[in-house]
Amino acid sequence: MTTLDTVNTTSESLSARAYRILLDRLIMLDIEPGEPIMEKQLAEEMGVGRTPLREALKRLESDHLVVTYPRRGTFASQVDVTELAHVSEVRQALEPLAARRAAEAHGGDMREKLLEVLAELKSLNPKQSQRNLLAYDLSVHRMIYGVTQNEHLSETLIRLDNIATRIWAALSDRLPSLHEHIVEHTQLIEQIVTGNPDEAERHAAEHVENFYTLVREAL
Structure with missing residues (x-):
């Protein structure tokens, strides 16, 4: 070198x-x-x-x-909540695709780690700080994106998820605890590790829609 x-x-x-x-x-x-x-x-x-x-x-x-x-x-940059609709529109299209690809791979090389996360989710402490829950939510999303083995898909979703999380952080005093939203990943990860692309796709779409609804209602 x-x-x-x-x-x-x-x-x-x-x-x-x-x-x-x-x-x-x-x-x-x-x-x-x-x-x-x-x-x-x-x-x-x-x-x-x-x-x-x-x-x-x-x-x-x-x-x-x-x-x-x-x-x-x-x-x-300023947190622009008006971006939420556009970010959610793209996530609604891409998150289900990522979930499908992850399920088709049965979690790929990340399967064991996903099983560990699945166990953690079932006993996740709801009294954790909002910051810790936000960080945990980010890590779970990025893990799922990584399983897709599609850098273009993964990088796009990470960037959009970062913006969405920043909006949540800015509105955290008006939003409910993130705990229930994170626990929604339980079914999604179960469908990924068992290799059920259709259900994984459906759960991912519901998860994005639930996020959008929660934030929109808080505005």
Whole structure:
């Protein structure tokens, strides 16, 4: 490997690390909507250079989580609840497809992990913080998307789910506990690991519709 390759690999790794950290903070609203992104402070805090950080911010801008203004800087994007209908429309089309593909693979390489999650869901503590439940919901969705073995499908759904979760976080004081919504995954995962594509598809569609209904009623 050349020196240039080594530098690129290191840069990509640091950029990915910065992206993951900032992604979680933006979704969970640890960085509040409209808050400026303090590049120097964040770079020092995360132990990365300005270049990897800026690469991460470019990805986050394409995810619609930050916005950059010439001569002003980069800011956390506002939470636009009017996006919910459009996000839900696309998720309604793609989530059932992802569930079907996951069920056709019987969970694939993630089957054992999905069985572990299934057991966890049946005893999930409803008294956990909303933040912990949101993070858990994100991890379950991403696991299911990963089983599809379709990067285009997975990446699109992750981006949409991030936006949907951020909307939920912004409205959490008006919404019921996320516990029941997460437990809905029980039947979906059962259909995936037993290889029932039709039922998995149906449960996924219902899950997205229930999410949309809950948030819409809170507005």
